[in-house]
Structure formats: C-alpha cells, structure tokens
Amino acid sequence: MREMICICCPMGCRLMVDDSDLADVKVSGNTCPRGAKYGKEEVVCPKRMVTSVVRVEGGDVAMLSVKTKDAIEKSKIFDALDALKGVSVNAPVKIGDVVVKDVLGTGVDFIATKNVSAR
C-alpha cells in the first residue's frame, strides 16, 4: 500500500494505492476518475508534463514558453530538457506550434504555449 498526493489538480487528494498486484492496482481516496488514473500510473509508469523555454528570434519577446503536448515518462524529464538545448525558433509563433517533434521517440511533441508576434 502506498500513500500519495494526487497532482492532477490543485485539490491534492490523498490517495491510498494498493500496488500489491501491478496488474490490478486499486486506488481509494480520489474524488474524480483522474485521481484513480493518476494513482495507478504513478506506481506503474509515472508521467509528467514538462514545461520550459527556448529562444525566439525576431520576436517581441526573447523567450518562447513550451510544453510537452502530453505527459512523458518521469524518468525522461532531463533527456527531454536536453532536447531543447540550443533550439531557437523564428517569430511569429502561435500557441500549439510544434517546436521539437517527437521528443526522444516518445511520440510527444514540444509545442509553443505563447503567441509571439514578429518585431
């Protein structure tokens, strides 16, 4: 049995996760279905959304904020961040534009989270 705090939303529900059988993980203490999913994933294969910034050339701001379109495996966070090193994009950029495609072969893209106009 593992006790954990759900991070799906700021409610921070306290979950009790029965991980004695990884094929049949039981979650209690959650107040929504996302909590049950998180509790299960957290013991089987923990995932996180990764957010950071990259340089933008010719824009009205210096930095473009980005995120992984979906959560990626927690163990790959720093490799994913390394994939952003030296990346620079040209303005204009729109929210949702792909910045790095298929990060580390996860099938997940880094996408822009800010609209940047050309200077």
Place this chain on the structure above:
Amino acid sequence: MSKKNLIIIGGGPAGLAAAKSAYDAGERDILILEREDKLGGILNQCIHNGFGLHTFKEELTGPEYASRYIDQVKERGIEYKLGTTVLSIDKNKRVTCANEKDGLQIYEAKAIILACGCRERPRGAINIAGCRAAGIFSAGTAQKLINIDGYMPGKEVVILGSGDIGLIMARRMTFQGAKVKAVVELMPYSSGLNRNIVQCLNDFDIPLMFSHTVVEIKGKGRVSSVVIAQVDAKLNPIKGTEQEIKCDTLLLSVGLLPENELSKMADVNLSPVTGGAVVDDDMMTQTDGIFACGNVLHVHDLVDFVSEESEWAGKRAAAYIKGEKASGESVAIEAKDGVRYVVPQFVHREGEGNLKLKMRVGNVFKNVRLCVVCDGGEVYSKKCMIVTPGEMETITLNEKQTRALKNSKQAVVCLKAVEK
C-alpha cells in the same frame, strides 16, 4: 479630461475577466490600463501547467490561460492601453495615468475596478541579517529573469519560503541546470499547494526543511553561503542549531502582499488581515463606485478563482453604472475560531441568489467542519478532511441559506470539531 464609464486598473487575469463580463453585462465604455507591454499579467511568466482546470476543464500553462482571456477581450473590441502606469486615483473616481505616447492623461470614470494584483514581500520586510551581496532575488524576479528574459540567476540555490512560487522555482531552477540545495520554511507546514510539493520538490529529491529559517547571508560581492537555523514554537531561531549551506543564490518566497498604494489614495478602507480592500457582496469597496477583485483584494491560490471573482466584480460594476446598486443596510460577516478572514466582509440585506464566501484558515486543521452561523444557528456546514492556510476555501450558500444570512443580526464563519 476624458470620461469613461468603467476603468479597470490592471490587465492581468483579474482585469481581463472583469472587462469581459462587464461587456457581456451590456457595458460598452470600458478601458483597461496595463503597466506592462503585454496583457496577461503574472501569467506570462508562469510557464508551468496546472491552470484552468476549473474554468476550462483542461490543464493549461499560464500564458495559454492568459491568451484565452486576451482573445475574449480582443474579440469584444474592449479598449486597452499598454505601457500605461496609473499614477493616482481619487474617491471621485478620477484616474491619472501616463504612457510614452499620450503623456499624462486624466479620466473621469463612473466606476473603477482595482485589478492590480499583488507584490512579493521583499528581503527588507523580513530583516535577514548579513551582507548585501548580489544573488538575492525574490522568487518571482528569478522566474521573470529565466522565463521572460532568458537569464539564469544562479547555480547553487537555497530557497527561503515554501509558497507556491518558491516551489515552482525550485523545479524551474533544477530544469535549467541549477542545484537547489534546500527549501527552508519558517512554519511547521507549507503555505504552498500539495501538488507543488510533490511535483517540484519530491520528484527531484529537494529537501524541504520545516521550522527553519535563514539567520545570516554571507558573501563578498556575491552570496557565498547562508546560515540556517531551526526555530522554536515562537518562531525564534534556536541557538546551536545553525548550519551553513554553500550557495551563490538565495530566492525569497516569503509571502505576497496585495498592491493597494492606489486604493489608499482613494480612501479605500483596507482590511489589516487580507491587506486588500474591505468589500461587500458586489465586490465594491467602501468607497462608492470603486470595486476590487483578484489578488489586489486577497491573495488567491488558483487563477481560476481570480477569474470567477473578477467576472462577478465586472458584472456588478456594470450594474452599478446602470444605477442598479445595492444600498441600505448590510450585515458584517465575522471570521472566527480558526478562520482568518472571509471575503466579502459585508453582505447587503437586499438581493437574492447564491452567495459565495471565500476564506483562509490560520493553521492546519484536520477533520473539521467549516460552518456559517447566523444569530447562533448553524446555516451551513461542510466537512473537511483537512484545511490548510495555503489553500483558499470556498463556501457557496444557496438561496435559502443566503437569505438567512442576509436577514441575520450576526453572521460568523468558523471551524468546528466533527462530533464523533
């Protein structure tokens, strides 16, 4: 002097939501004044995810959340001025502002909505002894340097305070290659959200030291170390518990203060507890026609609640301009027995509908009931497994409960034990 029906001071989440809903309530003569060169306020530098779950039912980053409201304001053609600093307001709702293009401008408004957000408590306010070396930043300043300007403020970091910005910055600095050696918290609990402790500290094995504080900052030119010590129940450092941590950077995340310099000029009555205005259930301050919402009113935990509160303020300001203002008697709502404050502080006797009360507690309490007591009788009660000072609590009273409160002589919000 030009005339405007509604002037909104601040183009962050509060100002944008207020403008949108005032427009939707029929008001067309609106002007948003924003000091920065972009709309969106602090959200522009909050690049992490977790925003919008309540409002949009999806998890957005700060800039994405801001863009949703910016789009709605632009679609409606609401007028806004960027790079414009409001220099003063008065109780006659005269607004003096300045920008590079127009120079000094004076507006006469029928209503003003204060949506100017809050500021970080600085080093000077917490009296840390030691040198004045470079490398001491508020957490929000460090966040702006990294996320907006693209500069890295340091390599080896100690963070004082476990508020949300401090926690978020612990992860952010780690992501950018810094080593965060510790997050030091004066209180025996964190004022940040649980999810941030899990996601930002536990994930990266960053130690969180409760009941500790920084007692000295060392360094010549640049910070070279900080001395931390354990504190006793009265929050005084305990001699002999000092330990020195080598670092080049100290981030301060030691609380947020509503930004009410302008409010004071208009004789707006402020609450010593929230640091923001005293308001009624229309979000109107005790200065006629001046409304307040968002972090200038009281510091929120979630932007979703800022938007919700501000939409209500915008709607009520629009009604006020049409002459539909609540008048006459009101009942004061008192915060007691563990509840530190309640917003609004006053509720008008007239008017129908549901009433939302927002509050924070003064300590961590487990298995309690959050109650609204009117003239000695319990009108509302909600069981809570845990309440903490870091998380804002909201109570929504239905029409019947609201009526009971409006009719009462004495209304109290308090915590009570759960009877076994």
